Amino acid sequence: MTFFGVILGLGLGTLLAIGDLYGGRVLSIIIKFYVEFFRGSPLIIQLFIFYYSIPNLLGILIDNHTVGLIVFTLNSAAYQKGYIKGAMESVFEDQMTAALSLGLSKAQSIRHVVLPQAMRVVIPAWSNEFASMAKSTAALLVIAVPELTSNLKAIASWTWRVLETYSFGALIYLIWISVVMKILDIIYNKVKIPEIEITA
Amino acid sequence: MDLSEKLILILSGLPTTLAISILSFLLGFIIGLPLAFVRTYTSKPFQILVDGYEKVLRSVPEIVTMLFLYFGVGGIPAFRFPFKNSFFVATFALGLRSGANQSQVFRSAIRGIGEEQMVAARSLGLSRLQAVFHVMIPQTFIIATPGLGSEYALLVKDSSYSFILGVIDMMRRADTVRKTSLDTVFPYIATALLYILLTFPLATYLDSWGSRKKKELGL
Numbered sequence: 526m527t528f529f530g531v532i533l534g535l536g537l538g539t540l541l542a543i544g545d546l547y548g549g550r551v552l553s554i555i556i557k558f559y560v561e562f563f564r565g566s567p568l569i570i571q572l573f574i575f576y577y578s579i580p581n582l583l584g585i586l587i588d589n590h591t592v593g594l595i596v597f598t599l600n601s602a603a604y605q606k607g608y609i610k611g612a613m614e615s616v617f618e619d620q621m622t623a624a625l626s627l628g629l630s631k632a633q634s635i636r637h638v639v640l641p642q643a644m645r646v647v648i649p650a651w652s653n654e655f656a657s658m659a660k661s662t663a664a665l666l667v668i669a670v671p672e673l674t675s676n677l678k679a680i681a682s683w684t685w686r687v688l689e690t691y692s693f694g695a696l697i698y699l700i701w702i703s704v705v706m707k708i709l710d711i712i713y714n715k716v717k718i719p720e721i722e723i724t725a
Numbered sequence: 726m727d728l729s730e731k732l733i734l735i736l737s738g739l740p741t742t743l744a745i746s747i748l749s750f751l752l753g754f755i756i757g758l759p760l761a762f763v764r765t766y767t768s769k770p771f772q773i774l775v776d777g778y779e780k781v782l783r784s785v786p787e788i789v790t791m792l793f794l795y796f797g798v799g800g801i802p803a804f805r806f807p808f809k810n811s812f813f814v815a816t817f818a819l820g821l822r823s824g825a826n827q828s829q830v831f832r833s834a835i836r837g838i839g840e841e842q843m844v845a846a847r848s849l850g851l852s853r854l855q856a857v858f859h860v861m862i863p864q865t866f867i868i869a870t871p872g873l874g875s876e877y878a879l880l881v882k883d884s885s886y887s888f889i890l891g892v893i894d895m896m897r898r899a900d901t902v903r904k905t906s907l908d909t910v911f912p913y914i915a916t917a918l919l920y921i922l923l924t925f926p927l928a929t930y931l932d933s934w935g936s937r938k939k940k941e942l943g944l
Contacts, residue, residue, distance in 0.1 A: 566918075567886075568882070569885045573900070578909050578910040582910055656784060659784075660786045667888065687800050699780065699784045703780065
């Protein structure tokens with residue numbers, strides 16, 4: 526769930542960032558509302574809205590795994606849009622002008638010049654986002670998607686070994702988040718562009 | 726139940742939401758500020774301890790911390806008070822997490838002020854502790870303001886996790902309204918907007934205030 530959410534969110538977040546930067550006024554206002562909604566309201570409410578409200582309004586059924594995936598993607602995209610936009614705009618303004626003057630179209634210069642570099646610069650911010658997503662999956666508990674935390678809860682109530690169960694669970698989160706962050710850190714150091722850094 | 730009744734019922738959870746957010750922010754502050762200075766100015770073993778604290782509290786989901794404290798620690802007879810109180814546990818768990826976050830916010834603020842000021846203060850005859858209190862802390866606050874603003878916003882949102890312990894905050898109220906009125910749309914959308922209203926203006930204001938002050942002081 527974390528991986529898919531973050532990766533789909535990355536795709537959507539990138540599109541949003543491009544839309545916001547180059548897409549004109551109306552689009553950027555819409556995007557602003559979208560981002561404000563997903564960043565400003567609690568994740569649990571977002572889950573409930575997609576679990577209860579939206580299916581009811583549209584008269585369809587969405588199963589809880591899909592709800593989780595949709596919410597995590599949309600939520601993560603809202604955050605990642607900010608990072609990617611920051612990376613694209615703070616560093617690459619001149620390069621965009623240069624690319625355009627070399628005869629590339631706007632889309633080509635975004636695709637071939639700006640994005641590849643932005644993706645490298647954005648890794649540290651991205652790894653924080655990953656950590657917070659990995660943590661937030663615990664909230665899936667409220668719409669009964671089985672994941673680590675809900676399993677912990679079940680184990681704790683079967684075995685009555687509450688302290689041990691939750692400590693062990695905390696350890697699992699700690700280890701796997703640390704490992705992934707370390708890997709991202711290593712990748713970042715391999716591909717980073719000297720002298721260009723943004724602060725997360 | 727008409728809309729205004731629903732809204733009033735949801736708003737009756739507001740004080741609890743605010744209480745959890747504000748108290749846990751204060752707790753996080755009390756933990757975070759000293760930790761930041763300990764991490765910057767003391768020796769290796771202390772630094773490792775602080776890093777460990779931050780790492781654990783920042784990686785473990787708030788929900789797991791809450792469940793651990795409420796059912797785990799609260800299950801030990803000697804700790805029934807206060808860990809069997811869901812409001813206390815929610816605030817405490819969020820406060821611990823916020824302490825880890827705020828420590829990082831303050832630390833980067835301290836780094837932003839730079840070593841020179843510390844050296845200058847020391848050369849003027851202030852002791853290390855005096856320099857920290859009179860020179861570093863006041864400036865740290867200004868630089869840290871935007872970071873603290875977003876940490877507060879984060880706490881307002883995360884206070885909704887207390888839902889799983891049965892604390893009756895806005896989130897729980899919204900759920901109650903949904904269950905009793907069978908209206909699945911209004912309660913959640915309205916509550917989401919209320920949360921945005923609680924977080925967005927203040928965080929934006931603190932952010933712009935912080936950047937303005939920073940520019941004024943040339944930090």
